[in-house]
Amino acid sequence: DTLLVNRSGSVRRSTDGGRTWAEVRDLGGGGLFEMPQGYPFAGRVFAGGDAVLRNAVGYSDDRGATFADALMQGVPGFYADAEAFAAYPPGSPWAGRLLAAGRWGASVSDDGGEVFTESGLWDRSYRGEGVAVVAHPGGGHGAIVGGRISATSGQRAWSSGDGGATWGPAGGVRLPEAPPIGPGSGSFVLAAGGMSALAVLPRGTVYRTDDAGATWAAIGRAPEVNGDIYLNAAALSPDGRLYVGLLEIRANGEGWVWRTEVLPGGVPVPVEAGPEGDESLGVEVSPNPSREGGTVTLTLARPSSVSVAVYDGLGRRVAVLHEGPLPAGRHTLAFDRSALPPGVYVVRVEASGTVVSRRVTVLR
Numbered sequence: 001d002t003l004l005v006n007r008s009g010s011v012r013r014s015t016d017g018g019r020t021w022a023e024v025r026d027l028g029g030g031g032l033f034e035m036p037q038g039y040p041f042a043g044r045v046f047a048g049g050d051a052v053l054r055n056a057v058g059y060s061d062d063r064g065a066t067f068a069d070a071l072m073q074g075v076p077g078f079y080a081d082a083e084a085f086a087a088y089p090p091g092s093p094w095a096g097r098l099l100a101a102g103r104w105g106a107s108v109s110d111d112g113g114e115v116f117t118e119s120g121l122w123d124r125s126y127r128g129e130g131v132a133v134v135a136h137p138g139g140g141h142g143a144i145v146g147g148r149i150s151a152t153s154g155q156r157a158w159s160s161g162d163g164g165a166t167w168g169p170a171g172g173v174r175l176p177e178a179p180p181i182g183p184g185s186g187s188f189v190l191a192a193g194g195m196s197a198l199a200v201l202p203r204g205t206v207y208r209t210d211d212a213g214a215t216w217a218a219i220g221r222a223p224e225v226n227g228d229i230y231l232n233a234a235a236l237s238p239d240g241r242l243y244v245g246l247l248e249i250r251a252n253g254e255g256w257v258w259r260t261e262v263l264p265g266g267v268p269v270p271v272e273a274g275p276e277g278d279e280s281l282g283v284e285v286s287p288n289p290s291r292e293g294g295t296v297t298l299t300l301a302r303p304s305s306v307s308v309a310v311y312d313g314l315g316r317r318v319a320v321l322h323e324g325p326l327p328a329g330r331h332t333l334a335f336d337r338s339a340l341p342p343g344v345y346v347v348r349v350e351a352s353g354t355v356v357s358r359r360v361t362v363l364r
Contacts (some may be wrong), residue, residue: 002063005044006032011047013064023065025049027056031100034139038339041112048082048102055081057100059113066259070323071115082107084130084189092141094163100142101131106145108164121145121166130189132197134212144213146175146189155187155201156298159213173216177205180183188234190242193316200234200244222246223258238312238343281354285335285347289361292338296321296347298331304351306331311346318345324352339363 001013011025030048035041047063049056058067082100090096098109098116102147105122109115116327122325130146156172188200192208199207204222209215222231222244232255233245242260282299296308310319318340321333335347340362348357 004032004047004064006030011058011064011067011175024060024064025058027058027150029083030056030102033087033101035096035098035112036089036341038090038341039087040090040185044112046082046085046098046100046113046229047156048085048100055063055100057113059117066316068114070109070113071112073115073235074116080111082129086143087134087190088133088141088143088163092133094141097163099131099133099164101145101147104110104133106143106158106164106167117169119168120160121158121164130187132189132191133193134191134197142212144189144197144199144209146187155211157189157199157200157207157213157216159210170248173213174334175201175205175207176218177201177203178274188231192236193312198234198236198242200231200242202231204244204246206233206242218262238345279347280347281356283347283349283356283358288358289363290337291363292336294337294360296333296335296349298333298351300326300327300328300351301332302328302352304328307348309348310335310354311348312340314342321347 001015001016005012006028007214008028010023010028012021014021016364024106025047027049028047031315032048033046035044037043042106047058049058050103057070057072059070060067082102084101086099088097096110096112096211098113100107100116106119107116108119132144134142134144142159143164145158145167147156155175155177157175158167158172167208175332180202187202190198190200192198195212196208196210199216199223201207201214204225205218206220206222207216208219225231225246229246229248231244232247235243237243239334244258246256246258248254284297285294286297298306298308300306305324307318308321311319312318342362345360345362347360348355
């Protein structure tokens with residue numbers, strides 16, 4: 001119901017599908033982030049700014065209609081310019097902690113973005129351009145920040161397993177690529193499920209890590225990038241596809257959006273229809289799409305041991321609705337979606353060797 005953009009020196013807002021826009025904050029050019037549902041401070045919106053000698057990170061509790069300045073503690077004259085935000089999820093020792101990667105490093109907030117302090121990755125010569133929170137085995141969570149030490153140093157990645165207190169290795173892991181193009185170019189770090197993340201660099205090289213940032217491997221390159229065309233945006237869709245936005249440097253230059261044909265981030269759950277002609281298992285998800293509550297209705301032709309689980313677009317199991325025997329007949333299971341981030345999910349039902357899956361869309 002609300003669209004926000006953070007570009008060209010201001011944050012603009014639309015509530016009519018993008019037909020008209022109003023400026024809601026005169027500081028822009030940085031990151032834009034909404035705290036996901038189920039997290040502390042869910043729904044709060046954060047915008048990075050582009051101003052010297054002013055607290056340029058803002059937060060909003062009214063869907064971006066108004067913004068308040070965050071308090072940036074640390075280096076006097078802090079040039080906030082927060083390029084990216086990420087938050088630790090529920091269940092983490094730092095649940096709700098907000099990370100901001102900006103002009104002088106990574107800063108953290110434990111009060112919903114009202115006050116930020118510098119983390120262990122902080123230096124006048126550093127430029128942070130992307131940040132992601134990834135999951136470690138056993139339920140722990142770490143963070144990855146991408147950026148560069150100087151304008152000509154090339155891209156690097158740093159990782160933290162202690163909430164941002166320390167980052168290693170000291171010089172970061174170097175991600176080889178041609179030198180940065182110049183002003184306007186940026187890099188992106190995208191969580192891809194579990195301990196995996198993607199780093200998409202200004203000239204289009206895509207790196208992947210599966211060990212929370214300790215090691216990286218180049219897996220591909222965005223098309224069309226050259227001396228006049230650079231990477232301007234990158235995002236992972238709910239089904240795990242990588243989308244990149246490209247922009248021509250020249251005045252009135254053109255822009256393009258590309259997406260991957262092969263899923264680079266995780267292994268999605270296949271949607272299976274079950275054996276053709278087998279009517280032993282019926283599955284209905286209602287309502288679909290939905291914003292909050294709902295049900296999964298099963299029809300069993302015979303008593304069965306039944307498993308009903310929900311998976312996100314990256315193949316991660318996010319909920320178990322039933323596990324165990326059920327008699328023949330019709331059964332209705334509650335499916336509360338209020339804590340799930342918006343996106344496309346798969347409800348997978350297995351009963352006595354028959355598997356049926358149904359896609360469901362969660363809205364906000």
